[in-house]
Amino acid sequence: MTDERKPRVAVHKFSSCDGCQLAFLNLGPDLLRLAELVEIVHFAEAGPSNPDADVDIAFIEGSVSTPDERERLRRIRAHSGFLVTIGACATSGGLQALRNLRDSESEWREAIYARPEYIDSLAHATAIREHARVDLELWGCPVDGRQVLAAVRALLFGVPPVEERDKVCLECKRHQTVCVMVARGEPCMGPVTRTGCGALCPRFGRDCYACYGPAEGANTTSLAHRFEGLGLAPEAVARRFHFIHSGQEPFTGAGNEAAGIIPGKAR
Amino acid sequence: MTDPYLPREAEILERVDEAGSIFSLRLALTDPRARADYAFAPGQFNMVYLFGVGEVPISVVRLRGEDADFAHTIRPVGRVTRAMAELRAGDRLGIRGPFGRGWPLELAEGGDVVVITGGLGCAPAVTVVHHVLANRERFGRLVIMQGVKHSDDLIWAEQYARWREAPDTRVLLAADQARPGWTGQQGLITTLFDQAEFDRGRATVMMCGPEPMMVASARRLVDDGVEAGRIWLSMERNMQCAAGHCGHCQFGPRFVCRDGPVFHYPEVAGLLGVRGF
Amino acid sequence: MSIYGFLHRSALKQLPECLNEAGYRCIGPRVREGAVTFGELTSIDDLPRGVGDEQRPAHYRLGEREDERLFAWAVGPQGLKSWLFTPRETLWRSRRDDDGRLYFETGSPADDRPLAAIGVRACDLAALRLQDAHFLEREPDPGYRKRRAGLFLVAVDCTHPAETCFCHSTGDGPACESGFDLALHELDDGFIVHAGSEAGERVAARLPLLPVGEEQEAARRDQQRAAIDAQQRALPGRNLRDALFANLDHERWQAVAERCLSCANCTSVCPTCFCHSHEEVPDLDGRTSEHLRQWDSCFTEGHSYIHGIVIRAETPERYRQWLTHKLGSWHDQYGRSGCVGCGRCITWCPVGIDLTEEATVICAEAGDD
Amino acid sequence: MSERRIRIETPALTRVEGEGRLDVDIRGDRIHRLHLDIFEPPRYFEKFLEGRHYSEVPDTVARICGICPVAYQMSAVQALESAFGIRPSPWVEAMRRVFYCGEWIQSHALHIHLLAAPDFLGFDDVMAMAREHPATVNRGLSLQGLGNALIALFGARSVHPVGARVGGFHHAPTPAEVAALVERLEAAIPEAEALVRWTAELPLPDEAQEFTSVALRHEREYPMVAGRIVSSAGLDVAAEAFDEHMQERHEPHSTALFAAIDGEPYLVGPLARLNLNRDRLPAAVAAVLSETGIGFPSANMYHSVVARAVEILFAVREARDLLAGYREPDSPWVAASPRAGDAAGATEAPRGLLWHRYRTDDAGLIRHARIVPPTSQNQARIEQDLHAALRAGGLDRPDDALRRHAETVIRNYDPCISCATHFIDLRVERGS
Numbered sequence A: 001m002t003d004e005r006k007p008r009v010a011v012h013k014f015s016s017c018d019g020c021q022l023a024f025l026n027l028g029p030d031l032l033r034l035a036e037l038v039e040i041v042h043f044a045e046a047g048p049s050n051p052d053a054d055v056d057i058a059f060i061e062g063s064v065s066t067p068d069e070r071e072r073l074r075r076i077r078a079h080s081g082f083l084v085t086i087g088a089c090a091t092s093g094g095l096q097a098l099r100n101l102r103d104s105e106s107e108w109r110e111a112i113y114a115r116p117e118y119i120d121s122l123a124h125a126t127a128i129r130e131h132a133r134v135d136l137e138l139w140g141c142p143v144d145g146r147q148v149l150a151a152v153r154a155l156l157f158g159v160p161p162v163e164e165r166d167k168v169c170l171e172c173k174r175h176q177t178v179c180v181m182v183a184r185g186e187p188c189m190g191p192v193t194r195t196g197c198g199a200l201c202p203r204f205g206r207d208c209y210a211c212y213g214p215a216e217g218a219n220t221t222s223l224a225h226r227f228e229g230l231g232l233a234p235e236a237v238a239r240r241f242h243f244i245h246s247g248q249e250p251f252t253g254a255g256n257e258a259a260g261i262i263p264g265k266a267r
Numbered sequence B: 001m002t003d004p005y006l007p008r009e010a011e012i013l014e015r016v017d018e019a020g021s022i023f024s025l026r027l028a029l030t031d032p033r034a035r036a037d038y039a040f041a042p043g044q045f046n047m048v049y050l051f052g053v054g055e056v057p058i059s060v061v062r063l064r065g066e067d068a069d070f071a072h073t074i075r076p077v078g079r080v081t082r083a084m085a086e087l088r089a090g091d092r093l094g095i096r097g098p099f100g101r102g103w104p105l106e107l108a109e110g111g112d113v114v115v116i117t118g119g120l121g122c123a124p125a126v127t128v129v130h131h132v133l134a135n136r137e138r139f140g141r142l143v144i145m146q147g148v149k150h151s152d153d154l155i156w157a158e159q160y161a162r163w164r165e166a167p168d169t170r171v172l173l174a175a176d177q178a179r180p181g182w183t184g185q186q187g188l189i190t191t192l193f194d195q196a197e198f199d200r201g202r203a204t205v206m207m208c209g210p211e212p213m214m215v216a217s218a219r220r221l222v223d224d225g226v227e228a229g230r231i232w233l234s235m236e237r238n239m240q241c242a243a244g245h246c247g248h249c250q251f252g253p254r255f256v257c258r259d260g261p262v263f264h265y266p267e268v269a270g271l272l273g274v275r276g277f
Numbered sequence C: 001m002s003i004y005g006f007l008h009r010s011a012l013k014q015l016p017e018c019l020n021e022a023g024y025r026c027i028g029p030r031v032r033e034g035a036v037t038f039g040e041l042t043s044i045d046d047l048p049r050g051v052g053d054e055q056r057p058a059h060y061r062l063g064e065r066e067d068e069r070l071f072a073w074a075v076g077p078q079g080l081k082s083w084l085f086t087p088r089e090t091l092w093r094s095r096r097d098d099d100g101r102l103y104f105e106t107g108s109p110a111d112d113r114p115l116a117a118i119g120v121r122a123c124d125l126a127a128l129r130l131q132d133a134h135f136l137e138r139e140p141d142p143g144y145r146k147r148r149a150g151l152f153l154v155a156v157d158c159t160h161p162a163e164t165c166f167c168h169s170t171g172d173g174p175a176c177e178s179g180f181d182l183a184l185h186e187l188d189d190g191f192i193v194h195a196g197s198e199a200g201e202r203v204a205a206r207l208p209l210l211p212v213g214e215e216q217e218a219a220r221r222d223q224q225r226a227a228i229d230a231q232q233r234a235l236p237g238r239n240l241r242d243a244l245f246a247n248l249d250h251e252r253w254q255a256v257a258e259r260c261l262s263c264a265n266c267t268s269v270c271p272t273c274f275c276h277s278h279e280e281v282p283d284l285d286g287r288t289s290e291h292l293r294q295w296d297s298c299f300t301e302g303h304s305y306i307h308g309i310v311i312r313a314e315t316p317e318r319y320r321q322w323l324t325h326k327l328g329s330w331h332d333q334y335g336r337s338g339c340v341g342c343g344r345c346i347t348w349c350p351v352g353i354d355l356t357e358e359a360t361v362i363c364a365e366a367g368d369d
Numbered sequence D: 001m002s003e004r005r006i007r008i009e010t011p012a013l014t015r016v017e018g019e020g021r022l023d024v025d026i027r028g029d030r031i032h033r034l035h036l037d038i039f040e041p042p043r044y045f046e047k048f049l050e051g052r053h054y055s056e057v058p059d060t061v062a063r064i065c066g067i068c069p070v071a072y073q074m075s076a077v078q079a080l081e082s083a084f085g086i087r088p089s090p091w092v093e094a095m096r097r098v099f100y101c102g103e104w105i106q107s108h109a110l111h112i113h114l115l116a117a118p119d120f121l122g123f124d125d126v127m128a129m130a131r132e133h134p135a136t137v138n139r140g141l142s143l144q145g146l147g148n149a150l151i152a153l154f155g156a157r158s159v160h161p162v163g164a165r166v167g168g169f170h171h172a173p174t175p176a177e178v179a180a181l182v183e184r185l186e187a188a189i190p191e192a193e194a195l196v197r198w199t200a201e202l203p204l205p206d207e208a209q210e211f212t213s214v215a216l217r218h219e220r221e222y223p224m225v226a227g228r229i230v231s232s233a234g235l236d237v238a239a240e241a242f243d244e245h246m247q248e249r250h251e252p253h254s255t256a257l258f259a260a261i262d263g264e265p266y267l268v269g270p271l272a273r274l275n276l277n278r279d280r281l282p283a284a285v286a287a288v289l290s291e292t293g294i295g296f297p298s299a300n301m302y303h304s305v306v307a308r309a310v311e312i313l314f315a316v317r318e319a320r321d322l323l324a325g326y327r328e329p330d331s332p333w334v335a336a337s338p339r340a341g342d343a344a345g346a347t348e349a350p351r352g353l354l355w356h357r358y359r360t361d362d363a364g365l366i367r368h369a370r371i372v373p374p375t376s377q378n379q380a381r382i383e384q385d386l387h388a389a390l391r392a393g394g395l396d397r398p399d400d401a402l403r404r405h406a407e408t409v410i411r412n413y414d415p416c417i418s419c420a421t422h423f424i425d426l427r428v429e430r431g432s
Ligand SMILES: Cc1cc2nc3c(=O)[nH]c(=O)nc-3n(C[C@H](O)[C@H](O)[C@H](O)COP(=O)(O)OP(=O)(O)OC[C@H]3O[C@@H](n4cnc5c(N)ncnc54)[C@H](O)[C@@H]3O)c2cc1C
Pocket: B045, B054, B055, B056, B057, B058, B059, B060, B072, B073, B074, B075, B076, B077, B078, B079, B080, B081, B082, B123, B124, B235, B236, B237, B238, B239, B240, B261, C305, C306, C307, C308
């Protein structure tokens, strides 16, 4: 790896809030070190613009929500070696996938835009994997800088990064945080949510709202039941699952079930 | 007190490409004192550390040449082992070990030795064959049985051919599915047992490979009159520390890293093959 | 050990002072985030005075008491475990130079000052013995050993067990029998103190102890009796190994798994659980790297992963692994059950799964088969 | 050649947050058409909020913008608290300012060093600039890091922080954590002062334009989380009344709406704030500003970068002062009892005035939401500026020079396109 050419890296943006790109822009001195280790060929927010260049690693922020984006993604996939999605929007559609749950996109368009005919968007905001092969998904809204750097480092070593799939609870306990569900009755999503953030919310005395998406083996049915036991109304339970990762199973289904959207399973 | 977690540096003296993608690394510890102290028994394993990537358990073998302290034969399957496949002579690794309990080679002396392996090559068993062949006079007949899913999966055909030529040695191969021209048996490994000639009362059986294969073989051997107490097998479980602390390798009450990886069949018979253990 | 006397509550403040003078840093129970947890004690005022607790499956709340008692609560979510077997620690660091040579050094040196823990309960002492057996006996763990060597234990008898406690049925409490340096038994106006080691005697000798009166003795006996009587839960036996392994196909495993979140809260709060995983954390520049260990659990997928398969992919298998290990194969490994009856896994399970109940159902039919 | 039509169309504007494009049609010496296209797809946040519980609003609106989530959270909690008639404690009010200071420092430092400075010094990006000006870039990165740390102190992380709630904060930092940050703030003061001087010495173009500044104004404080909305043209209204004066219009070429007051474009952001509130700067900050010799109010749009540096200095000192003598409160929040209501909230995001309005029902569910972010308020102003700036610089310059000039002008506003697109994707119908 020493005197070979530096790996080429691109950071692309789709529909998003730009927050995950900050995982790079907030790196501080590591950003400059990173720029020594790799050649950043495309990263519009930081300067270099070269969207169609061939790269070894492409990071993608944002979900696909317009025909243009679908086409752009196709080109990026064709030009990229290892493709990594960063953040909730790219991995599950993110918060804007809430629009997928109702057939209301056009209705909303009319409510917000005086001239809705100017707006050209797809009915759904969807994850990158629905349109292109993805080699690694980094979850989190926003993605964690530590995870992004670990992924870069692993790829520089020529190995796939380790995926973190455990539940937030395990990390919460490693921090010796007092469980907010047991000690305060908060409807914490930690038991079904993927680790990676460092259990920030419980450590700040509040319930996790699942910004890292579903963990492996998430038992949403049992947790939804427990939330009812804590006094949450069915719609409130549904909103717990239909939030940042409403587009990702088993959250989509758990929310639907709580809201009684699936006929037969409705309460 | 020595720190059981601290690896020691080893240099790759030679890299040998074996069959398929399998490769071997012949290694020497770089610290002379560590070298002098290092001794292993066939069936034991090392924790092998690739800088910045991770650590994996790999059986220790000896491979030609006096210069190396030991060798590892590795099949690239995942993160760490695939990255190890890129290593060349002169590269460095971290080594902890050897760990665990090896094969009961002394106990086996004086009787027949049956080696049963399955799947894609089996480093721990190769050491047994080498040991028996190197100390031929101390053992009776040597029977080597290897089963594969498909005849194309058989690797090291030349090695089996070589062993076949060794004195008082029988090599039997079986494939569940065979391509035309396959000279071995077609079927599960247990179909070889009728052809295998060895003293059911005094032979020592050593196995490694997929657990269903080991369960089937052990049960059949016991039915055939082999005493369960003369059957040994090598197991694999996730291992992180190799010191009996991390808990990952537990198999019922056993810690595979320190109570095994080679087990006496009666020790593990109860749970072997039970889903979830 | 001969020192045995009464310490007035107002004189307890001398205990941390004596310990500090003897070179210990003190930890003890404090109220943090709505629970009693161990933390640095700067003075006796940090202790939870007049605090009581209410525990049920998946439920924990603190409340106020009428009296001034400092230890009138049952164990919180955390035992001694995190202080000895730390949730995350560096095992080694490595460096690779330009020629590819590797250099290794042992992990972060622990805080070397000896630690005194005040307020340790009988179940925690029992758990400590089990952790000692695991981490010290065969292959001593360097970090654990260092921290354990300096540990001074001030135990406190449990006078107010929680609804989730069942240490009497496991034989581990509620009174502290041995394994401590000093033990306290709290009464309305103070403590009966007795030393359990030479180090304990040295500290106790500096406390203004008074003779223990007959009435105080009687009060202590009554409290102990009441604490035992207050325990509502029990395991169906001290050794459930054979019963559990005879029931590996029991339908209850599936039933409990429908509720179980496989979240690892139970194993994390359990004072005897020891599983941990290793993690490699290289620097961005790829020149140095850290090898860490951190708490893991048999409820994770990674725990039973070997290439290509997860041996316990589903929750029934994971829950079964935990229970058959905790109450079963622990007997083979360490000569007793791995459960000390602290009840933490019941209180802190977010869905309130109760192992005494599960074990009772699963083992009940053992005899019937 | 008298007839020249060029389209300055970068595939995407670089070094701005979000996706934008500029489309200019020059015919001879006339700008026939000039459009700042914001083509970030629509994100419908106001609709997502309908039916949500008020307690979910801070976590939702943060996601509108990763660069100024604090601003979104603060405008939202302010509106909701006012709808429910609750008043947070003085501790909360002070710590909210600290939290907000973190965002100003972070966002302004990021903009100055990573996005704007390379323009003024002729580098393609900060990585290139760092090779020649390592100390300057490191100073910027460390200020940015300090801002992030302040946000994380109250929010656990700097992007989409999790600590804010209606009524206060979920969690109060410990005195030890605060003390560590106070030390860093103290050490950053000379750095921030040096930054003000450094921006004042940048080779900034000297161009005066006429525009209306709009910002909050508070009786005593430099505006951040409270005040009336005022303009250099004499507007002076409560936040509640803002929508009576401001109109939003939808143009075909942008998914961001265009805002105007009485039909006229206006400017929000650091320059507008400083122009309207110079007298509210603490003496120590005002002194550093005076030394630079730049007079405010300023009609030179490029003085925005100086205004940003001044606000960094202000925020560093402000946070330090507010954290001095820090004590943990009994509770970092007051409970809210929801009720039916309708109220607005306005705070000063790094990029300017951020206005929210919510209608709630008696269960605390959101019935209606309206959000006006700074970038859509500035959008018309940016186009106005571009017209003037391109013409002043000469339309006969080569395409590349025009493009570079135009990008510099746009970047100077630090437009945050993701914010602006709580409404966006524009297919442009370009008639000839
Ligand atoms: C006692 C023992 C002896 C072994 N001897 C050999 C040998 O001689 N040659 C050989 O090629 N392989 C051997 N293995 C298997 C080898 O350890 C695995 O193939 C290797 O760990 C896979 O690591 P990976 O990172 O490449 O794969 P991945 O699938 O990416 O695994 C990720 C991680 O999981 C763990 N893991 C995965 N598979 C295993 C496994 N089978 N056993 C333990 N941990 C695992 C490791 O920590 C590994 O790094 C042995 C295993 C054991 C337990």
